[in-house]
Amino acid sequence: MSSPPSPQPGRSDAAVQALVNEFMEEKRREAVASAPATARPEMRQLLVIGLSLLCLAAWFAPYPSFESETETAAQAARAQQLENASARVSLYFVARSVAHFRSTQGRLPRSLAEAGVGRDSRIQYHMVSDSVFALAMPGSRGSLRYDSRQPVKELLKGSEQIIATRGH
Numbered sequence: 001m002s003s004p005p006s007p008q009p010g011r012s013d014a015a016v017q018a019l020v021n022e023f024m025e026e027k028r029r030e031a032v033a034s035a036p037a038t039a040r041p042e043m044r045q046l047l048v049i050g051l052s053l054l055c056l057a058a059w060f061a062p063y064p065s066f067e068s069e070t071e072t073a074a075q076a077a078r079a080q081q082l083e084n085a086s087a088r089v090s091l092y093f094v095a096r097s098v099a100h101f102r103s104t105q106g107r108l109p110r111s112l113a114e115a116g117v118g119r120d121s122r123i124q125y126h127m128v129s130d131s132v133f134a135l136a137m138p139g140s141r142g143s144l145r146y147d148s149r150q151p152v153k154e155l156l157k158g159s160e161q162i163i164a165t166r167g168h
Contacts, residue, residue, distance in 0.1 A: 080141065098148070132147070132149055
């Protein structure tokens with residue numbers, strides 16, 4: 001059971017060895033190419049968790065304030081001006097709604113809802129007489145009031161300009 005002798009024993013062994021080496025190298029390349037190129041599942045989970053925590057920290061981290069106290073006081077004054085102007089404009093629109101109701105119905109409404117003003121309004125309505133009404137709106141620095149005996153345009157006092165330049 002021996003193998004038949006080859007005509008060139010040295011050359012045949014080298015050729016077989018070269019073929020075996022080539023075959024082994026090809027199989028190694030196939031194994032590397034077919035192996036998944038992904039990280040281990042544990043590493044992927046840790047990476048997702050880490051990035052999520054980083055995003056949450058960046059989202060909720062307080063931003064440092066580089067403003068001086070005078071800038072903050074000026075901003076508070078501007079915010080107060082804007083709040084006052086917004087309240088005046090709200091009162092103006094409600095006064096116009098009540099006046100429109102009076103002109104179309106011939107009487108004052110019993111409530112702001114009857115005049116078409118939403119129920120969630122912070123504005124308080126009071127009938128002074130059959131033709132005179134008063135409005136009040138509470139604010140952070142007291143209540144802003146309007147009496148229908150005053151011209152309604154006086155209620156605005158430049159509020160349009162303040163709101164237009166600073167937002168609403």
